Amino acid sequence: MSADDEFDIIERYFTRLMDDPDVLVGPGDDAAVVRARGDFAIAVDTLVSGVHFPREMKAESIGYRSLAVNLSDMAAMGAMPRWMTLALTVDDPGAAWLQAFSTGLFELAERYDVSVIGGDLTRGPLAVSVQIIGQVDGQALTRSGATSGDDVYITGGVGLAAAGLSTFGRSSVDSASALLRRSFERPEPRVDAGIALRGLASAAIDVSDGLCADLGHICERSGCGAVIDVDSLPLDPIVDAGFDHDTALAFALGGGDDYELCFPAPSDRRESVASALRSVGAAARRIGEIKAETGIVCRSATGVIEPPAAGFKHF
Amino acid sequence: MSADDEFDIIERYFTRLMDDPDVLVGPGDDAAVVRARGDFAIAVDTLVSGVHFPREMKAESIGYRSLAVNLSDMAAMGAMPRWMTLALTVDDPGAAWLQAFSTGLFELAERYDVSVIGGDLTRGPLAVSVQIIGQVDGQALTRSGATSGDDVYITGGVGLAAAGLSTFGRSSVDSASALLRRSFERPEPRVDAGIALRGLASAAIDVSDGLCADLGHICERSGCGAVIDVDSLPLDPIVDAGFDHDTALAFALGGGDDYELCFPAPSDRRESVASALRSVGAAARRIGEIKAETGIVCRSATGVIEPPAAGFKHF
Numbered sequence: 001m002s003a004d005d006e007f008d009i010i011e012r013y014f015t016r017l018m019d020d021p022d023v024l025v026g027p028g029d030d031a032a033v034v035r036a037r038g039d040f041a042i043a044v045d046t047l048v049s050g051v052h053f054p055r056e057m058k059a060e061s062i063g064y065r066s067l068a069v070n071l072s073d074m075a076a077m078g079a080m081p082r083w084m085t086l087a088l089t090v091d092d093p094g095a096a097w098l099q100a101f102s103t104g105l106f107e108l109a110e111r112y113d114v115s116v117i118g119g120d121l122t123r124g125p126l127a128v129s130v131q132i133i134g135q136v137d138g139q140a141l142t143r144s145g146a147t148s149g150d151d152v153y154i155t156g157g158v159g160l161a162a163a164g165l166s167t168f169g170r171s172s173v174d175s176a177s178a179l180l181r182r183s184f185e186r187p188e189p190r191v192d193a194g195i196a197l198r199g200l201a202s203a204a205i206d207v208s209d210g211l212c213a214d215l216g217h218i219c220e221r222s223g224c225g226a227v228i229d230v231d232s233l234p235l236d237p238i239v240d241a242g243f244d245h246d247t248a249l250a251f252a253l254g255g256g257d258d259y260e261l262c263f264p265a266p267s268d269r270r271e272s273v274a275s276a277l278r279s280v281g282a283a284a285r286r287i288g289e290i291k292a293e294t295g296i297v298c299r300s301a302t303g304v305i306e307p308p309a310a311g312f313k314h315f
Numbered sequence: 316m317s318a319d320d321e322f323d324i325i326e327r328y329f330t331r332l333m334d335d336p337d338v339l340v341g342p343g344d345d346a347a348v349v350r351a352r353g354d355f356a357i358a359v360d361t362l363v364s365g366v367h368f369p370r371e372m373k374a375e376s377i378g379y380r381s382l383a384v385n386l387s388d389m390a391a392m393g394a395m396p397r398w399m400t401l402a403l404t405v406d407d408p409g410a411a412w413l414q415a416f417s418t419g420l421f422e423l424a425e426r427y428d429v430s431v432i433g434g435d436l437t438r439g440p441l442a443v444s445v446q447i448i449g450q451v452d453g454q455a456l457t458r459s460g461a462t463s464g465d466d467v468y469i470t471g472g473v474g475l476a477a478a479g480l481s482t483f484g485r486s487s488v489d490s491a492s493a494l495l496r497r498s499f500e501r502p503e504p505r506v507d508a509g510i511a512l513r514g515l516a517s518a519a520i521d522v523s524d525g526l527c528a529d530l531g532h533i534c535e536r537s538g539c540g541a542v543i544d545v546d547s548l549p550l551d552p553i554v555d556a557g558f559d560h561d562t563a564l565a566f567a568l569g570g571g572d573d574y575e576l577c578f579p580a581p582s583d584r585r586e587s588v589a590s591a592l593r594s595v596g597a598a599a600r601r602i603g604e605i606k607a608e609t610g611i612v613c614r615s616a617t618g619v620i621e622p623p624a625a626g627f628k629h630f
Contacts, residue, residue, distance in 0.1 A: 024354060025457055028536070030391035030520060031358035031447075033455045036351035039339060042432060043346035044400040044446060048439035076345035085359040087402070087444040117357060124363035124442060129402040129435070131359060131446040132346075140348045142340055205345060221343070 006121045013102040014086065018115040023083070032117035034083055039136040041079035045069045049126035053184075054168040059097045061185035063104030066128040068187050071112060072206040072259040075194030078141040079134030081112050086119035087129040112191055141197060141204040141263070146222035148292040150202050150264035153273070153284040154234065155190050157183075158211050159248060162255020163239045176238050187259035192280035194261060200273050201263040210254040212296050212307045215262055219294065226264075228253070228288040230300040253298060254308025264290050321436045328417040329401060333430040338398070347432035349398055354451040356394035360384050364441035368499075369483040374412045376500035378419030381443040383502050386427060387521040387574040390509035393456040394449030396427050401434035402444040427506060456512060456519040456578070461537035465517050465579035467603035468588070469549065470505050472498075473526050474563060477570020478554045491553050502574035507595035509576060515588050516578040525569045527611050527622045530577055534609060541579075543568070543603040545615040568613060569623025579605045 007028075015027055025033035047066050049055050057065075067084065074081045086105070093101075109116060114132070164184035167177040190206070197204060203222060205214045212228070219225050230249065239248045261284070265273050270286075277283055291297075298305040322343075330342055340348035362381050364370050372380075382399065389396045401420070408416075424431060429447070479495035482488060488496065505521070512519060518537060520529045527543070534540050545564065554563045576599070580588050585601075592598055606612075613620040 025356075025392075025455060029457050029459075030388045031356040031394065031449070031455075033354055033356050033392065033451060036353065036355050038351065039348055040351050041340075041346040041348050042398070042400060042448070044402050044433060044435050044444075046402040046404060046435045046437045046444065048404055048437050051437060051439050073345045077340075077348065079346065083357070085357060085446060087359050087361045087446075089361055089363055089442055118359060120359050120361045120444070122361045122363050122366060122442075124366050125440040127404055127437075127439060127442060129359075129361065129444040131400060131402075133357070134346070136348060140340060140346075142344050144344075 009098060009121055010119065013098045014116055014119060016106055016116065018113055020115050023115055023117055027116070027118050034117065039140065041074055041077040041134045041136050041140060043070055043073035044129060044131040045073065046127055046129040056168060057185060059100035060104035062128065063101035064108055064186050066130050067105050067108045068189050069208065069259065070130045070132040071108065071189035071191055072187065072208070074132060074134040075190045075261060076141065076204045076206040077134065077136065078194045078198035078204065079136045080195060081114045081132055081134040081191060083115050083117045084109070084130055084132045086116060088119065089122045089124040089127045091123055091125065138198050141194065141201055143203050143205055143218045143221040145202040146218050146224055146264040146290045147202060148224055148290055149267060150290040151267050151270065151286050152215065152226055152262065152264050152288040152290060154211070154260050154262050154287050155193050155282060155284045156260040157234045157236045158207065158258050158260060159239050159251030159255050160236050161187060161257035162251040163243060165257060176242055179238060184257055187257065189259060190261045190282065193277055193282040196276040196280045196282065197263060200269055200276055201265045204261055204263040207258045207260050207262050208256050210256045210308065211262060212253050212298065216296050218264065219296065225291045225294040225296060226288055227291055227297045227299055230298050230305055232285065232287050234285050249305070250308050324413060324436055325434065328413045329431055329434060331421055331431065333428055335430050338430055338432055342431065342433050349432065354455065356389055356392040356449045356451050356455060358385055358388035359444060359446040360388065361442055361444040371483060372500060374415035375419035377443065378416035379423055379501050381445050382420050382423045383504050384523065384574065385445045385447040386423065386504035386506055387502065389447060389449040390505045390576060391456065391519045391521040392449065392451065393509045393513035393519065394451045395510060396429045396447055396449040396506060398430050398432045399424070399445055399447045401431060403434065404437045404439040404442045406438055406440065453513050456509065456516055458518050458520055458533045458536035460517040461533050461539055461579040461605045462517060463539055463605055463607040464582060465605040466582050466585065466601050467530065467541055467577065467579050467605060468599040469526070469575050469577050469602050470508050470597060470599045471575040472549045472551045473522065473573050473575065474554050474566030474570050475551050476502060476572035477566040478558060480572060491557055494553060499572055502572065504574060505576045505597065508592055508597040511591040511595045511597065512578060515584055515591055516580045519576055519578040522573045522575050522577050523571050525571045525623065526577060527568050527613065531611050533579065534611065540606045540609040540611060541603055542606055542612045542614055545613050545620055547600065547602050549600050564620070565623050
């Protein structure tokens with residue numbers, strides 16, 4: 001495979017342009033050209049092997065996850081993903097690796113109708129940087145609109161990915177662990193939910209650093225705080241069965257990588273929120289409330305729980 | 316410095332938003348949001364330490380060059396650069412490194428009025444991935460419009476960067492070598508020239524892989540070939556003085572990294588091309604002609620010169 005040069009590899013594995021009349025120039029020139037009319041959300045996320053995912057993770061999962069975490073940023077803005085570029089740095093991958101990576105990536109790209117309009121393939125320690133551009137019709141969801149009294153929601157389970165990540169390195173993996181690991185490897189970006197929440201949620205973020213940390217980001221930007229009702233957290237039965245309760249709680253409050261949407265919304269919009277989510281086959285659970293006092297408090301029937309240490313340290 | 320987390324570092328070194336009313340949401344949210352009306356060129360380029368630049372290269376030059384090579388892609392499309400995202404992977408850089416990198420990057424960003432709208436900072440082996448978005452008013456320059464009979468131009472000297480790159484690793488560097496090395500470290504993207512050439516050049520590319528290789532890319536896309544008149548090449552006197560003539564020619568024809576624009580244009584537009592470039596303080600030299608027969612032929616008064624081996628192997 002190393003005989004292939006960049007151009008052949010891009011042509012063979014990464015050129016699968018969607019049917020998009022707004023892509024005027026696709027891959028293979030100095031830049032792509034798109035026709036854009038409106039407001040666009042733009043994000044970039046890099047996954048480095050051994051830092052953001054275990055070195056043993058399969059190529060297909062790396063491809064899938066690289067796009068998933070970026071789609072999740074679009075979801076958190078309420079944006080409809082449109083175009084992506086891929087900067088892939090990899091050392092002597094071989095045809096099977098490239099094919100598997102491409103399969104994982106395009107599984108999601110095709111599901112969300114995202115065109116890969118360009119990229120850069122370089123040799124070096126494995127890292128994947130995806131840039132994504134999505135269209136925002138109306139007002140984007142940001143982190144800064146939360147107000148005291150808002151409900152706080154989460155779209156799905158929390159802590160599954162962290163539990164899954166903890167199973168890497170084990171020599172044997174039972175079916176429960178395999179399921180959890182899948183949550184880490186193949187998070188489901190909540191794109192449709194994000195779009196449905198535009199105009200309803202007062203802010204939004206995707207849970208990548210951990211629930212407390214990410215809700216904290218919203219609160220910092222919004223100048224407020226929040227209480228999390230720990231008893232209402234959607235703890236997964238598999239996590240609860242496979243780990244002691246404190247560990248399961250730590251995964252839920254402090255573990256990242258779930259890529260669920262956490263969002264506040266005014267309490268008089270409960271029905272609208274539920275019905276908007278239902279219309280796209282999604283759901284969310286109320287897990288707390290925005291408060292005027294800054295800081296994140298985790299409360300259960302038995303008292304206040306010390307929030308876990310800071311979220312994922314990026315750096 | 317390692318106590319700083321991603322958010323502090325981005326805030327301190329990379330948040331210098333230009334005054335752009337089309338940036339609706341800047342750095343610090345899940346994504347930036349821009350208002351876009353028209354056609355936009357989008358490119359991404361990754362520079363990996365030890366692959367695309369010597370490990371000993373200074374942080375300021377790394378910052379400068381990371382943006383320069385992307386601005387050069389905008390130049391080659393005739394696009395006006397607008398916004399960029401930065402994905403920086405670096406291991407324990409320290410404040411001085413970050414400050415120097417940022418200084419080099421923003422020197423160019425400010426000169427071209429490019430807003431850094433977002434990014435991602437990750438820990439790992441040094442690599443910089445810049446994604447750039449530029450506005451195209453009118454028809455973008457692509458690689459595919461060359462026609463037999465077109466003149467072939469280059470905007471500046473060729474081979475300087477390759478000569479400069481060859482001086483890395485030397486224990487002592489004289490002033491001539493320092494000047495050449497600067498050509499490698501701080502290429503001047505021909506943004507104004509690219510914009511001026513819209514509607515005049517029939518195609519364009521920036522010389523990153525080497526003159527023959529890059530002109531070859533235009534010819535492949537356009538279904539034609541070209542003759543390069545080697546005697547007309549703008550060889551630099553410093554290169555000619557510091558290296559034997561064959562090496563100097565190999566740098567000029569095969570060395571990459573000059574980031575000059577190579578472009579064909581119809582021969583009846585010679586005056587328009589010259590005057591359009593003059594109006595932005597640029598110039599270009601005619602160095603050959605597009606031919607119907609495919610392939611790149613390098614010809615001098617003494618006969619045909621074997622073109623150098625393939626351009627920069629990306630992979």
